[in-house]
Amino acid sequence: MLDYLEMYKKICSIIEETESELIKKFILDNIFTIVTDHDNEISNTFRQYCKNGTLKVNERSPQTILLARTASRIDVFKKSFCWIWRSFQRREAIWKPVLTRRAPVLLIYIPNWKYFDLGLPLYRHSKTALGLCPVVIHQTKGEEERLFEGLMQINLSKCSMKWSYLMNALVQLAFTKRAINKEKSFHKNFYQFLFTHLWRNEFVNLLNEYLLRQLFERGKNIKAVFSCIPTTNLGRKLCLIAREFGVPTFSIRRGITFPNVENYFIETDFLFAKGEQEAEIYKDAGLGTRCQIVVVGAPHLPKFKQAEQFKPKGRVRLLFIDQPTSRTCSADCKKALIGILARSVKKCRNLELLIKLHPGTKAEFVNLYEMIFKKEGAQNFQILHPWYDLNKALNEADYVIVRNSTVAFNALIMGKPLIVLGESFFDVELENPFWNERIAYLVPDESSLHETLAKASSKELPTKDNLEIQSFLKRYIDCTGEEALNKIFSFMREVFTST
Missing domain, CATH: 3.40.50.2000 (Glycogen Phosphorylase B;)
Structure with a gap:
């Protein structure tokens, strides 16, 4: 019979050795829960153990085998976690572009090369127009990183790659090659599920959310957030966390707006529309109830050659x-x-x-x-x-x-x-x-x-x-021209003054 409470205490004692309250919470509230929540029996067990002390379940169930193996390999987890923790301490240098600035900072989220031409004019002119030091947040890798050379930047992909090993360490607690081969019906499928879904997607999203939250907790000089695309998972998280800390958020989309805009979940204070028609599309989709829609863009398109x-x-x-x-x-x-x-x-x-x-x-x-x-x-x-x-x-x-x-x-x-x-x-x-x-x-x-x-x-x-x-x-009205940028910066100054 397995003592769930004792096993959980062992894991908690290892996590308590770290110096960061943020990382403790990240592990306890998220990663370990991910490993257990894939099955209702495990999930219900951990919901009840606080009330009943120790819980006994069927020794032969796959869930019991899973947790028993986790408890027996606790030393492996300890070594893996300590290595990851040291790596994270070195990675804290990514916050330097914000933490070393005395002047107020404008965070500009540019997810990838597609939105670089939209975010770059904001980066270049924000210092003179708003008096803010611009810092770009992105997640590019490989050749795409060359676009951001010379810019003050935070590349979250540098962190998520190292921290992905933590999920690997947790999965290895519960599985061995022998167990996977022996019980293919349960263990192999669960193992693949963790790696293909959680490790690459949900885990990285959780990690980025906690890293961004730490940035706002430590970076008291963040004045505003501008997201070049508010519909991605990270773009929404960035805006939501900024709003929790009372930081105004602005966003804009590039290109043409199609009717499927109602599928977007935009969590931002102010959404810039490139024209009256786009503003109407946003309002018809119900976005006007969640954020203030502001029309910008050059009202007079350049004259064409005859x-x-x-x-x-x-x-x-x-x-x-x-x-x-x-x-x-x-x-x-x-x-x-x-x-x-x-x-x-x-x-x-x-x-x-x-x-x-x-x-x-x-x-x-x-x-x-x-x-x-x-x-x-x-x-x-x-x-x-x-x-x-x-x-x-x-x-x-x-x-x-x-x-x-x-x-x-x-x-x-x-x-x-x-x-x-x-x-x-x-x-x-x-x-x-x-x-x-x-x-x-x-x-x-x-x-x-x-x-x-x-x-x-x-x-x-x-x-x-x-x-x-x-x-x-x-x-489609140009939002990167001088006239349009002046409108954007003028509105942002009004927001800063009112707050």
């Missing part, structure tokens, strides 16, 4: 916006698309194709572009690496060609003739707001692409009707 004035000088430059492989564009589809582009460009000697690689593009496709273009005999192309300035690339281009990319918005605002590859290329139905021949040149197949690029090469492909484009772009 069609008759658009005449490229010299060699025509066509910018192709690359997209990574995804559900709507498999590796085979992408290879086919590269071949189509190569054959079309080859026939247009006066055309130079600039291929702007996507930050998520795998290295194998970088080499694939060069290989296929050379195989087709096309020499008039140039590959721009993933970190090449997108705005610079757009400025240098005469035409922009996309398949499914929000960069098309930027091209339309800058008055660049837009060529959109239609879905019939790959027989895939896409929800793309650019399937409109009145605002862009819709190219449904290879022959149409040849014809369109031939016109572009001979400088006979003007912009579409400006009024149609203006009407379309009412749903």
Whole structure:
């Protein structure tokens, strides 16, 4: 018979050896509960043991075997936990960008490269406009980290990778290879469940929540939080914790807003809308009851070049916006698309194709572009690496060609003739707001692409009707321009003054 209370006391005594109350609470309230709560019998047992002292259950049940093995391997847990605790103490250096600042701090959450172009203007101008020291919070790894070089930053992925080993240590308490092989029906499935679901998702989310809470407990100089996307799990947690500590929270979304906004759980004080139409969508979805919706964005879109004035000088430059492989564009589809582009460009000697690689593009496709273009005999192309300035690339281009990319918005605002590859290329139905021949040149197949690029090469492909484009772009108003940023900063100053 197993004494649950005695086993639980042993685990608690080990945790008490740490110096951090936060980590004690994290282990007791979350991780150990995760291990036990997967089964109702274990969960109910621990809910009752405080009332009844010691509880006895069937020795033969899988739950009893699980907890017995946990108690018998307590020394393993002690060694693993002490190693993780020392690693965490070294990792406390990640808070230095905030804790070493005497001036008030503005935390800017930029989850990944997709929202970098939205968060960077806020970072650059917040110090002069608001008098706050900007610090970026993100979770990027590998090549994406290069985007954040030179910025004052906190990278939470540096912590979660080390702390993931703690979940591993806890699981190893309950399981051995022998036990997994012996009792496959229960142990192996439970083991896989912990690793595939809890270890990679819920555990990391809990960890980030506690790390952020510690940041606000120690960082008394945090003045505000700006989340570039409030709908991710970490974005919501950051805003919720900030509100608990009385820190005002602001958020914004980039790109176009679709009707499925009611599925988003936005927990922020102020939500910036890019126009009246987007504000109405937010209100219809009921977000106005949870946060204050503030309309910003440049009310007057830049004037477009008239069609008759658009005449490229010299060699025509066509910018192709690359997209990574995804559900709507498999590796085979992408290879086919590269071949189509190569054959079309080859026939247009006066055309130079600039291929702007996507930050998520795998290295194998970088080499694939060069290989296929050379195989087709096309020499008039140039590959721009993933970190090449997108705005610079757009400025240098005469035409922009996309398949499914929000960069098309930027091209339309800058008055660049837009060529959109239609879905019939790959027989895939896409929800793309650019399937409109009145605002862009819709190219449904290879022959149409040849014809369109031939016109572009001979400088006979003007912009579409400006009024149609203006009407379309009412749903998308630039929030990174100077006028829009001034509106955002002005509103934030009013909030700081009132609080």
